[in-house]
Amino acid sequence: MRYLPLTDTDRSAMLNVIGVQSIDDLFMDVPVEAQLATKIDGLPDHASELAVERHMGKLARKNMVAGDVPFFLGAGAYRHHVPASVDHLIQRGEFLTAYTPYQPEIAQGTLQVLFEFQTQVARLFGCDVANASMYDGSTACWEAIGMARRITRRGKALLSSGLHPHYVSVARTMARFTGDQLVYTTPRVDAEPDIQTLIDAIDGDTSCVVVQYPDILGRIGDLSALAAKAHAAGALLIAVVTEPVALGAITPPGDMGADIVVGEGQSIGVGLQFGGPYLGLFACKQKYVRQMPGRLCGETVDAEGKRGFVLTLSTREQHIRREKATSNICTNSGLCALAFSIHMTLLGERGLTDLAALNHARAVQAAEALEAVPGVRLLNSSFFNEFTILLDQDAREVARALADRDILGGVSLGRLFPDAAELSGGLVVAVTETTTEDDIAALCGGLKEVLA
Structure with missing residues (x-):
């Protein structure tokens, strides 16, 4: 049960003090197209705590966990091993x-x-x-x-x-x-x-x-x-x-x-x-x-x-x-x-240097393997642990097809820049110390299937 102590009179008094007509006026900076005009279909008005826990658990099981599949997502958020x-x-x-x-x-x-x-x-x-x-x-x-x-x-x-x-x-x-x-x-x-x-x-x-x-x-x-x-x-x-x-x-x-x-x-x-x-x-x-x-x-x-x-x-x-x-x-x-x-502190200066070297080495290994896949071209002349590959197809569709094969293959430039058609074939691939040779082989194999 929700506890709502305010009456309509209380709300009206507060709105008068701050000088607006309604609560909706407080959200005037939110674009109309981003506002929800109706209730979400299929979402009940209320449910018991047990029912909500079961429902949310069911939804959570649909997630693809980063550590369970070959993972090459980056673009500003990276999977590293945390001790x-x-x-x-x-x-x-x-x-x-x-x-x-x-x-x-x-x-x-x-x-x-x-x-x-x-x-x-x-x-x-x-x-x-x-x-x-x-x-x-x-x-x-x-x-x-x-x-x-x-x-x-x-x-x-x-x-x-x-x-x-x-x-x-x-x-x-x-x-x-x-x-x-x-x-x-x-x-x-x-x-x-x-x-x-x-x-x-x-x-x-x-x-x-x-x-x-x-x-x-x-x-x-x-x-x-x-x-x-x-x-x-x-x-x-x-x-x-x-x-x-x-x-x-x-x-x-x-x-x-x-x-x-x-x-x-x-x-x-x-x-x-x-x-x-x-x-x-x-x-x-x-x-x-x-x-x-x-x-x-x-x-x-x-x-x-x-x-x-x-x-x-x-x-x-x-x-x-x-x-x-x-x-x-x-x-x-x-x-x-x-x-x-x-x-x-656990890494220390030497540890950070070694970690960076390992990241770069794995990325080079992945880039060389991906370049050998028909329909894949490496854009970068330099990179650390993240690089862009250019595909003959829309990278968004390719990323989805890889996800259907339990491979998170990268972040498509079409997702990041939806209005730039010339970038639609770009896929940003991130490789860290958590990436294995089997992961790289899985990505290359998946791309061969999807691009064939």
């Missing part, structure tokens, strides 16, 4: 129940974990300083664009065609409320990323250039020239990393001149989890630290000279005057940040 010790440690009571340190100096353990996490992210990205995490990669990307606007006092952001379309979508949603101009086109079927195109597009109105590294097609470019051109024009370079394991093998964006580096931390310590919760990573150069959103933990000593930790910066609207806040993001993804930090 059992990570899950064990994050479930300790002092970690699992802690929310956020409103009286920060009391929560020394939480602050120390976040301090270590910041250090790991800063070193991984090649930056001076990192914050105590954000919600996910896409919102971190938008926050970086907003940060660039505050620093440069300009409102035009150039988005690489290789930036994940979901990140682009989030940025467009937020730009509706800030007035930022976002310049973006869908990617072309090229072996190399659009670095030169971005360089040529930079002008005196540009606040920042946003480039994904490796990009949505798995391509890897040298960002040094792009950073130099952006800086010469008074703009910032923002690098987006959706697969942080790659930085165990390739040059960190900060070392190539990126001013702000953001990313998705899910790959390290955090499972796929049907799309969340995930972990936003955010780092920048020291001189921009006071414009960085979120929270920053620092190290100090107490009155007795003992090592301690403090909340050094908190530029969010809960802690300071709203008009001075850099962001309305009001917490960090604390438990996911802890999982990231534990996994990274």
Whole structure:
């Protein structure tokens, strides 16, 4: 039984106070086509708890579990092996129940974990300083664009065609409320990323250039020239990393001149989890630290000279005057940040390098095997653990046919870019240390059947 204490009179009084006629007015920003006008067919108005559990269990059994089949999905969310010790440690009571340190100096353990996490992210990205995490990669990307606007006092952001379309979508949603101009086109079927195109597009109105590294097609470019051109024009370079394991093998964006580096931390310590919760990573150069959103933990000593930790910066609207806040993001993804930090600590620098090398080697093995399949062409001239293959058929249909054979063969570009017909034959294939030779053989065999 639901408990609904409000009467119609109560609701009317609240609506009057906030100045709207009906509850529907609160959802006016939701497009009409996305609104549900009628009840869902076949869904009962009510059911017992036991009946709901049985029904949901039946639906769950229809899912294809990532670990049970050959799995090549990526495009921003990756299946890596997470040691059992990570899950064990994050479930300790002092970690699992802690929310956020409103009286920060009391929560020394939480602050120390976040301090270590910041250090790991800063070193991984090649930056001076990192914050105590954000919600996910896409919102971190938008926050970086907003940060660039505050620093440069300009409102035009150039988005690489290789930036994940979901990140682009989030940025467009937020730009509706800030007035930022976002310049973006869908990617072309090229072996190399659009670095030169971005360089040529930079002008005196540009606040920042946003480039994904490796990009949505798995391509890897040298960002040094792009950073130099952006800086010469008074703009910032923002690098987006959706697969942080790659930085165990390739040059960190900060070392190539990126001013702000953001990313998705899910790959390290955090499972796929049907799309969340995930972990936003955010780092920048020291001189921009006071414009960085979120929270920053620092190290100090107490009155007795003992090592301690403090909340050094908190530029969010809960802690300071709203008009001075850099962001309305009001917490960090604390438990996911802890999982990231534990996994990274278990790996160590050598372990991360070895893991990256294993990922790349498996990806090369898979790419070579797939190139031998009739009707398959490899797009990339460079890649880490993810690459794009071009098929003679619509990749969406091919992906569905592979799924019918219990093979999750990749993410079709037609799904990511439904309005770009020229990309319909592209399939983004991700390979990690969890991929076996049998998995690769199954994918190749399935493609031979489907493309025949």
